[in-house]
Amino acid sequence: MNIVLIEGHLSSAPRRRDLPSGSALHSYEVSTSDGGVTRSVPVVWLDPVRPPSLSTGDHVVVVGSIRRRFFRAGGAVASRTEVEAELVVRPGSARARRACAEAVASVIPDC
DSSP states (O other): OOOEEEEEEESSOOEEEEOTTSOEEEEEEEEEEETTEEEEEEEEEESOSSOOOOOTTOEEEEEEEEEEEEEEETTEEEEEEEEEEEEEEOTTSHHHHHHHHHHHHHHSTTO
């Protein structure tokens, strides 16, 4: 099972990149804090139907999965591990509550 649920703040402005395939890739850096330790998590969202209007510092919830991507850089093969988002939303919305509940239910069906 590969399910990720992240709550944090955007540590940089979201970026959109149009790919040669015609798809749009939205990139986010989400900072999480747990027990005084802050971590930065790279998040990508391919072809979101309704990407939220977000900026640096905004509080977000991300639902997705971990993915390791391989690519060529400078003539060598490189890789990056990132969260591939199914949804990026502001916490507290009905959409965020529903997405979190569905993610938890997929891991713990009786929860």
